[in-house]
Amino acid sequence: MISAIYNFALTTGANRVIRGARIEHVCGDPTLSPEKDYAFGMRIVTAALETLTVAVPGPTLFDPMAPGKEAAHAS
Amino acid sequence: MSGPLRVVHYLNQFFGGIGGEEQADVGVTARAGSVGPGRLLEKALGDDARIEATLIGGDNFVNDRAEEASRAIAVELDRLRPDVLVAGPAFGSGRYGLACELVCKVARERGVPAITAMHPENPGASGARRGLYVVPTGASTTSMPAALEALAPLARRLGRGETLGLAEVDGYMPRGSRRVHDRGRPGYQRALDMLLDKLHGRAYRSEVPYAAPERVAPASPIADLARARIAMVTTGGLVRKGNPDRQVSANAVRYHRHTVSELESLSPKEWEAYHAGYFNHLVNSNPNYILPLSFLRDLERQGKVGRVHEHIYALPGVSTPVAVAAGHGRNIAQDLKAARVDGALLVAT
Numbered sequence: 001m002i003s004a005i006y007n008f009a010l011t012t013g014a015n016r017v018i019r020g021a022r023i024e025h026v027c028g029d030p031t032l033s034p035e036k037d038y039a040f041g042m043r044i045v046t047a048a049l050e051t052l053t054v055a056v057p058g059p060t061l062f063d064p065m066a067p068g069k070e071a072a073h074a075s
Numbered sequence: 076m077s078g079p080l081r082v083v084h085y086l087n088q089f090f091g092g093i094g095g096e097e098q099a100d101v102g103v104t105a106r107a108g109s110v111g112p113g114r115l116l117e118k119a120l121g122d123d124a125r126i127e128a129t130l131i132g133g134d135n136f137v138n139d140r141a142e143e144a145s146r147a148i149a150v151e152l153d154r155l156r157p158d159v160l161v162a163g164p165a166f167g168s169g170r171y172g173l174a175c176e177l178v179c180k181v182a183r184e185r186g187v188p189a190i191t192a193m194h195p196e197n198p199g200a201s202g203a204r205r206g207l208y209v210v211p212t213g214a215s216t217t218s219m220p221a222a223l224e225a226l227a228p229l230a231r232r233l234g235r236g237e238t239l240g241l242a243e244v245d246g247y248m249p250r251g252s253r254r255v256h257d258r259g260r261p262g263y264q265r266a267l268d269m270l271l272d273k274l275h276g277r278a279y280r281s282e283v284p285y286a287a288p289e290r291v292a293p294a295s296p297i298a299d300l301a302r303a304r305i306a307m308v309t310t311g312g313l314v315r316k317g318n319p320d321r322q323v324s325a326n327a328v329r330y331h332r333h334t335v336s337e338l339e340s341l342s343p344k345e346w347e348a349y350h351a352g353y354f355n356h357l358v359n360s361n362p363n364y365i366l367p368l369s370f371l372r373d374l375e376r377q378g379k380v381g382r383v384h385e386h387i388y389a390l391p392g393v394s395t396p397v398a399v400a401a402g403h404g405r406n407i408a409q410d411l412k413a414a415r416v417d418g419a420l421l422v423a424t
Contacts, residue, residue, distance in 0.1 A: 001421045001422075002367075002421070002422045002423065003419060003422075004421040005198060005423075008274070011288070013289060013290050015207050015291065015294070016293070020422070022358075023353045024354050024424075025361075025424050026311070026422050026423075027422060028361065028364050029192065030361065030364075041363070041364070041367065041370055042370050042373070043218035045367045045370040045420070046374070046379075048420050049300055049380065049420070051260070051377075052296065052297045052303075052305075052418040053296050053297050053298075053300060055293070055296050056293045056295050066251045072117040074116065
């Protein structure tokens with residue numbers, strides 16, 4: 001699940017949660033130039049696809065905007 | 076009220092003595108009197124109650140052909156006109172539990188009070204949230220005596236036209252309905268007492284019940300994205316431009332499935348957002364923000380994703396009761412599974 005309000009997704013039991021940009025533009029950012037907007041959206045979507053290839057123990061946050069790539073667990 | 080209480084009991088093919096799994100497709104039949112666990116139920120109900128008839132249905136039949144089964148049960152109930160219907164107990168058996176839920180629903184529609192019993196995690200137990208009386212039991216038949224003991228007095232009261240008391244007092248699963256009553260002391264006093272109890276480490280009970288969200292086992296990982304079929308779902312209220320399907324902007328009772336097999340991207344000329352829970356204007360200029368088709372098409376072309384599924388699913392995810400939303404989710408998931416989709420991206424606004 002890609003969501004900007006990722007805490008809701010985690011506490012209500014979604015298992016693979018990807019942090020989206022903002023509620024009004026989850027996969028991208030219209031304040032950026034079209035190229036950067038697209039690259040940003042692509043980073044979120046690619047991160048989301050990658051979560052489908054890893055096992056998770058339960059609700060887990062993946063943050064494409066974090067400097068490292070480590071995942072944070074809800075608990 | 077005069078005369079003994081007239082009860083109709085519902086059992087599946089196994090408890091009804093027809094047979095096991097190989098008989099799960101048998102239709103609904105009625106037998107006079109009590110059958111199997113019905114004899115124990117009758118004893119628990121006491122002297123002034125009797126099981127007039129037992130309805131027996133195959134678990135597969137009742138679940139797979141629910142309309143036909145409902146009609147058959149309705150016909151029997153109209154013929155028998157019992158004071159109360161008792162279904163189960165179904166314990167942890169999922170199909171049986173769902174059948175009991177259906178039978179209770181049919182009875183209620185026909186003005187017959189109904190009650191069932193099963194393990195709280197049985198899928199049929201979610202009927203409690205839709206107003207059915209469900210008595211919690213253990214997961215296996217070893218808890219039969221305790222289950223009947225708990226079920227019988229409630230069935231008697233419902234059959235005599237009584238309204239049951241609070242769920243926590245009478246021992247059935249909360250139905251999510253509220254009744255106005257006087258707790259005797261004003262809220263601030265009760266709240267302060269609770270706070271004091273909490274501060275002193277004493278036991279206290281909140282008056283605001285917490286409904287823990289359902290836990291779903293995580294799906295196992297996809298081995299190879301380059302060979303996977305990926306679908307997209309959005310709760311961002313995506314609709315075709317002008318909303319020709321007349322979707323609502325909140326509390327959606329249905330979702331829409333659209334075909335995108337011919338599309339490279341979602342154009343703002345053809346798609347927009349209709350969602351009462353956020354500012355839709357930005358999505359209206361680029362609907363791919365809530366349904367990332369343009370990105371997935373690029374990844375598909377680059378061979379990073381096997382195939383983009385031809386259907387997308389959309390609804391506005393706002394102000395929807397959890398039970399309704401769970402139903403939408405189940406139906407979409409079933410559809411995706413049937414289409415052999417390997418993974419799905421759900422964009423939630």
